[in-house]
Amino acid sequence: MAMRKQRMAVSVLAVLATLTLAACGTESGSGAESGDSGDSGDGSGTVRTEPSMTGVHWNVSSLTVGGKKTAAPAGAHVEIDSEGKATGNLGCNRFTADVSLDGDKVTVGRGTTTGMACAKDVQQFENAMGKAFHGELTAAVSGRSDEKTLTLTTAQGDSIALSSEPPAPLAGTAWKVTGLVSGSAATSLPAGAEGKAHLTFGKDGTVEGNLGCNSFHGKATVSGSTLTFGPLASTRKMCPGPEMELERALQGVLEGRTTYGIDHRSLSIEAESGKGLGASAPAAEG
Template sequence: MAMYKQRMAVSALALLTLTACGTESVSGSGSGDGSGTVRTDLALSGVHWNVSSLTVDGKKTAAPAGAHVEIDSEGGASGNLGCNRFTADARVEGEKVTVGPDTTTGMACEEDVQRFEQAMGRTFSGELVAAVAGKGDDRTLTLTAAGGDTIVLTSQPPAPLTGTTWKVTGLVSGSTASSLPAGAEDKAHLTLGKDGSVEGSLGCNSFHGEATVSGSTITFGPLASTRKMCPGPEMELERAVLAVLQGKTTYGIQHRTLSLTAADGKGLGASAPAAGK
């Protein structure tokens, strides 16, 4: 009888051990997949991922300024493809990101930006394999599609309105966005001071003046500038920037991208340099 009870105890212990091994799970962001392995989802949500480059069919293309992706914890993604904004379903499971159909705005874009948007939209869909390198605010995310095409993105902290050198990257007229005149890229920039000052370059001449920030508006006072004559594209850019930096404008910041819009619908887009640069 004692021997029988001993065998029953051993059998019960073995059964409990097998049951525990077959149902192992980890709480938190990881979960078991039923095969005995533990899956840990990558921490992709809550991060502003700037698109650095896109490689399709072996050809690498640098992303337009402002292109970015944000993935939330509720199964959605949003961002900018280079000119137009988008929203889409996005589910993160382990190292796999599954992106559903997207909805985009319909702003007219420059031809090269439009080509990038179309390629980006095709690549950022379906099942993608994600790999993250680095840590903190200095991380690189690589998304690889089934055919081998890749999107490389980098994490960046947001930029403050004041104290940041905002480089003008595009012009807006109503609902139409356009790139800068050829030969005038990287020429215009502005910096707003906490003391209500503004200074920078119009594309050719340097300038300074006053700028009062109130709510979502910036009111520019008369600007004083140098009076150099420069090549045509730079002067064309200068006239366009001056048309925006007059009187009361509406501004908006999306992470490291600034938009300024004057009362007549003319505006500009600007971006902050990468953190640490």
């Protein structure tokens, strides 16, 4: 009986030792089962990283073709969504293209662009950018999560340099009014009133700015996607016709309950009447 008890004790110790070794082998960071190591699985021990490119507004900084580097026009950018679609602006014209991601490989398919006439230097950049942003590219992402750089390199060694730009916050941003909305129809500002109107929201529930002619201030309460404006106090000077026309239109938007939305650095505000405005934020400082 004593011998049997001794054998049972040895068996139990052997099982415990096996379980302990198995547990050590599955600790976080010790192997592929943890999900954190990123081992390529090819037996080489090489760690593969998946560059985070989707859901980011990438400003195009420059384009290098044949060893010659060219700065990008203002507004050139690329966005890649999780559904395999790339959209953006080549510097003058907007574009869309199908795209697939596989590790650090980006494959850009055929796309479409708008057909606006552009300045000669911008058109030259667009042509070169369109050729570079096509086919299989190698991606390299670096930097912090809120300030990243992306380099896309072609098989020929040409490259596109891009940098991330964060969305503009509602409060603290100087929003420049760029257009008016009536129902589903968007219109430009009255000729002669461009660049006159702007508004800035404070974190304390205030709003101030210019309506096109007169400066104003008041209350603006944020709740989810709703902006509720209190009565606005403004100066009372008279201005040329287009500026007063814009001011009257904005007064019809910035009153009572409205809804708002921010798409990167574009702001839209719509009143319950269907009247609304579009505004843009200045580019983020580098």
